[in-house]
Amino acid sequence: MAGYEDLIGREDINDLEAILSVANTDTTEIVRAVRDNADAIFTWDYEKGARPALEKLYEKAKTSQWNGETDLDWSIEVDLESVGVNNFAQNAAPGGAGFADFEVAGTPFETWTDQQWLDLGVESNKWMLSQFMHGEQGALICTAKIVETVPWIDAKYYAATQVMDEARHVEVFAKYLDTKLDGYYPINTHLGLLLEDIVNDSRWDMTYLGMQIMVEGLALAAFGFMHMMTTEPLLKQLLRYVMSDEARHVAFGVISLKEYYEGLTDAEIFERQQFAFEAAVRMRDRFMQQEVWERMGVPVKEAIEAVMLTPTRQMFQMMLFSKIVPNCKKLGLLDRNDAWLRRRFEELGVIQFEDWVDTGSEYENFALTDEELASAS
DSSP, X not given: OOOHHHHHSSSOTTOHHHHHTOOOSOTTOOOOOOOOOOOOOOOOOOOTTSSHHHHHHHHHHHTOOXXXXXXXXXXXXXXXXXXXXXXXXXXXXXXXXXXXXXXXXXXXTTTOOHHHHHHHHHHHHHHHHHHHHXXXXXXXXXXXXXXXXXXXXXXXXXXXXXXXHHHHHXXXXXXXXXXXXXXXXXXXXXHHHHHHHHHHOOOHHHHIIIIIIIIHHHHHHHHHHHHHHOOOHHHHHHHHHHHHHHHHHHHHHHHHHHHHHTTOOHHHHHHHHHHHHHHHHHHHHHTTOHXXXXXXXXXXXXXXXXXTTSHHHHHHHHHTTTTHHHHXXXXXXXXXHHHHHHHHHXXXXXXXXXXXXOHXXXXXXXSOXXXXXXXXX
């Protein structure tokens, strides 16, 4: 069994200096080429409904489409400082960065003014939404790859609807960042490396595992957290619509992989467990938002060490895995091979979510209501 050095490039999963050493060295690039090693798979078995759960998901997707241009109220004015003040008031976060019980004494934030806290709130929001946007483009590319590589016609049908969903998500996040937040941050390196790993892998189920279970599962949890925290009406509406799609996307991974993983050997499952762990660490690392601290002129390592001790940030870091862990359990990944992935999630401090409902069972709870769909029409 490989050590952590082989999986994530360091032996200590919490080595902050090693995490920060991975940085984006080309923030001005416009195009990045990533090699896709997979074969395109045709199937001549056109029997629709051979996998009823996937057919049901496909039918749901066909009736749940929305238009980002016309169904979101882009006329809403977004006053960033007012939004920041309102968010801080609602969430009872001293200083305005969304960190409850943040003790600033002895930290780089000790002498900060109210304006600096407001600026941090704006930059953090911009950074978070930027990474969502980049991740959605990763999902767009990976789901197009799934259409090519999955051998089942029902899965190809559903994946095609997700390609449209992901294009819409990239579109609305880009428009929000451009018209309401005046631009975006480059992709975080940890996220970029994970997306490249997912695209590089030739096995169709690894695309599912990396994107549908790990990246989309974390995104669903993060969208829910931001939807709860924000007081900005346009962003709240945007996230509500996106979440209704994301839940189906994660369910697509759970439904598809559960059947497939039941037939894999322990050695094959171990490769999937390792990949899931590597993806989990990379996604956790990217939420340290080192690019924001650099832009704010704060010593990055000191800022992260101070912020990561706040109860709200610790809760947020754990909640990001509230969808991933139960979905991995549903797929049988936690306890195969002497509970290897269970023990890794214990080290990350997220195993407590294992008995939460999996997304394959709950995705309809996120669906747009009849009233919301009627409004969208």
